[in-house]
Amino acid sequence: MVVLRRVKIGIIGGGRNSSGVYKALKAMQQVELVGVSDTDPFSPLMVMAQKDKVFTTEFFEELAQMKGIDLIIDLSGSPEIHQKIQQLKPAETAVMDAKAGRLLISILQEKEQLLETKKLKGELSAILNSVQEAIEVADNNGVIKYVNPAFTRVTGIPEANRIGKNIFEVSPHGALAQCLTTQQKVVGHRTKVGGSGVEVISNAAPIVVDGEIEGAVVVFQPITDILKLMEELQKSNTIIENLYASIGQITGSKYTFDDLIGVSKSFKATLEMAKKAAKSDSTVLIIGESGTGKELYAHAIHHASNRRNKPFIKVNCAAIPESLLESEFFGHEKGAFTGAVRTKLGKFELANGGTLFLDEIGDMNLFLQAKLLRVLQDMEFERVGGTQTIKVDVRVVAATNRDLKALVRKGAFREDLYYRLNVVELYIPPLRERKEDIPPLIEHLIVKFNRKLGKRVRGISPEAIQLLVNYHWPGNVRELENVIERAMVTAEDDILSHKHLSQYIGQFETLGSTQYVEVMPLDKMEQLMLKAALARYGESLEGKKKAAQALNISLATLYNKLKKYKASL
Numbered sequence: 001m002v003v004l005r006r007v008k009i010g011i012i013g014g015g016r017n018s019s020g021v022y023k024a025l026k027a028m029q030q031v032e033l034v035g036v037s038d039t040d041p042f043s044p045l046m047v048m049a050q051k052d053k054v055f056t057t058e059f060f061e062e063l064a065q066m067k068g069i070d071l072i073i074d075l076s077g078s079p080e081i082h083q084k085i086q087q088l089k090p091a092e093t094a095v096m097d098a099k100a101g102r103l104l105i106s107i108l109q110e111k112e113q114l115l116e117t118k119k120l121k122g123e124l125s126a127i128l129n130s131v132q133e134a135i136e137v138a139d140n141n142g143v144i145k146y147v148n149p150a151f152t153r154v155t156g157i158p159e160a161n162r163i164g165k166n167i168f169e170v171s172p173h174g175a176l177a178q179c180l181t182t183q184q185k186v187v188g189h190r191t192k193v194g195g196s197g198v199e200v201i202s203n204a205a206p207i208v209v210d211g212e213i214e215g216a217v218v219v220f221q222p223i224t225d226i227l228k229l230m231e232e233l234q235k236s237n238t239i240i241e242n243l244y245a246s247i248g249q250i251t252g253s254k255y256t257f258d259d260l261i262g263v264s265k266s267f268k269a270t271l272e273m274a275k276k277a278a279k280s281d282s283t284v285l286i287i288g289e290s291g292t293g294k295e296l297y298a299h300a301i302h303h304a305s306n307r308r309n310k311p312f313i314k315v316n317c318a319a320i321p322e323s324l325l326e327s328e329f330f331g332h333e334k335g336a337f338t339g340a341v342r343t344k345l346g347k348f349e350l351a352n353g354g355t356l357f358l359d360e361i362g363d364m365n366l367f368l369q370a371k372l373l374r375v376l377q378d379m380e381f382e383r384v385g386g387t388q389t390i391k392v393d394v395r396v397v398a399a400t401n402r403d404l405k406a407l408v409r410k411g412a413f414r415e416d417l418y419y420r421l422n423v424v425e426l427y428i429p430p431l432r433e434r435k436e437d438i439p440p441l442i443e444h445l446i447v448k449f450n451r452k453l454g455k456r457v458r459g460i461s462p463e464a465i466q467l468l469v470n471y472h473w474p475g476n477v478r479e480l481e482n483v484i485e486r487a488m489v490t491a492e493d494d495i496l497s498h499k500h501l502s503q504y505i506g507q508f509e510t511l512g513s514t515q516y517v518e519v520m521p522l523d524k525m526e527q528l529m530l531k532a533a534l535a536r537y538g539e540s541l542e543g544k545k546k547a548a549q550a551l552n553i554s555l556a557t558l559y560n561k562l563k564k565y566k567a568s569l
């Protein structure tokens with residue numbers, strides 16, 4: 001490659017017009033302006049040169065004598081000055097008068113434009129050669145001027161067989177011919193490429209230069225490519241639909257209002273209110289002690305709502321570690337944090353169109369409460385580590401066994417979130433306050449456990465019912481369920497009686513009053529406590545967590561103790 005040295009030029013000024021020459025030379029890459037002279041130090045030429053840190057002098061003689069200048073352009077127009085410059089200049093410096101100087105500049109400018117055009121052409125041709133779409137260009141008369149490599153790949157027609165042909169002859173029904181005829185854009189034209197028979201979808205547009213139509217360009221893709229893409233899309237859609245269906249199956253609501261048993265006034269009032277709430281889209285806050293049936297109500301509300309065919313997603317706010325709650329709710333992008341190896345959808349996204357059940361909402365931290373409030377208001381959020389806003393349509397049902405109002409007073413629960421959740425408040429009274437519900441519940445549970453345990457228990461004795469009605473059920477319906485199930489596991493008779501149940505009931509009853517507490521070995525007492533806690537909270541993971549909490553031991557200790565007493569429990 002030949003590297004040309006930049007031409008060093010000096011200008012001897014001649015008033016206002018000199019600044020145009022200066023600007024033209026300054027814009028040229030091959031030129032280096034080395035000096036400027038004008039008798040007026042404030043002429044535009046001098047001011048510009050000073051700004052550019054180019055040498056300036058009011059004495060043209062000084063510039064004329066300078067060494068290393070290739071060319072002095074004399075714009076003074078004075079024959080005397082011109083002659084003086086000729087005399088003073090070093091031998092290697094050439095001098096040009098204004099006329100010749102301007103001619104030189106215009107030649108240089110043209111050359112520069114040419115170089116620029118060449119560069120542009122190179123860039124354009126790299127682009128046209130690398131695109132996947134076929135491109136064909138014809139002039140105003142329909143003569144084909146250009147085809148790119150993709151054209152040959154798609155149609156099988158070599159460049160040499162196409163260029164110079166007339167589009168009105170080789171492809172008269174194509175988008176290019178149509179565009180040249182109508183001088184309008186053609187979009188989504190489905191046709192066979194003349195001379196190849198390949199079916200394509202094409203777009204064509206006129207080429208306009210200085211307001212005149214010079215020709216047209218067509219860009220097309222074979223239909224097979226588009227059909228392939230559509231096929232892929234169809235496959236992906238089917239997978240997505242199937243996944244949604246499976247999510248629905250896994251996460252759909254399991255219970256309906258028919259599964260809720262009770263005859264008491266308060267039960268019926270709660271049930272009526274829940275049924276009404278199911279018809280609306282309002283947020284519901286279910287409040288009630290542990291084991292009163294809050295989750296059952298949440299399922300039933302979803303099932304009776306318009307969202308029944310969409311997912312029902314449960315999040316237990318107390319069971320998820322704080323650090324994971326945000327990602328659990330809103331999902332995360334791949335690489336959002338160490339361990340985020342793939343993009344994960346959050347519960348809000350999974351519940352889209354359906355219901356999100358937020359259990360133990362009172363245990364949510366304040367940071368997440370703020371985020372939840374925003375999502376409840378706008379129904380939009382970003383995944384952790386993501387920037388794209390995701391919009392969802394989710395109905396929220398929240399539940400708690402804690403006194404949310406007291407938490408608000410303590411500053412542990414946001415008041416605004418409390419009111420946002422509490423659009424419909426569903427209070428489920430404890431079982432001890434609706435004892436009429438106990439007999440129908442017992443009946444329901446006997447049927448349920450006969451099926452589950454393969455038993456044939458036909459009923460329960462009046463004394464046994466009395467025993468159960470008199471008990472205060474701190475673990476509510478869940479505890480009643482556990483007592484009945486345990487009794488049925490051991491019962492040989494077909495009627496449940498006092499003797500089957502009293503061993504569980506008696507323990508709870510006496511625990512409160514020390515007067516009647518039977519003195520027993522401590523390990524027996526421990527077993528009794530373990531039994532009581534499991535009966536109250538259930539044997540699921542959730543139940544065991546609660547049992548451990550109530551016994552003030554860790555879950556691991558609970559498991560150890562259960563292992564230890566396995567035979568006797």
Ligand SMILES: Nc1ncnc2c1ncn2[C@@H]1O[C@H](COP(=O)(O)OP(=O)(O)OP(=O)(O)O)[C@@H](O)[C@H]1O
Binds near residue numbers: 297
């Ligand atoms: N009215 C009812 N009719 C029939 N079964 C009920 C009723 N209420 C509760 N249950 C049963 O009691 C058990 C506990 O109910 P559920 O899990 O819904 O309670 P919860 O209030 O959500 O408890 P927690 O606060 O501990 O999560 C479940 O097995 C449920 O089926």
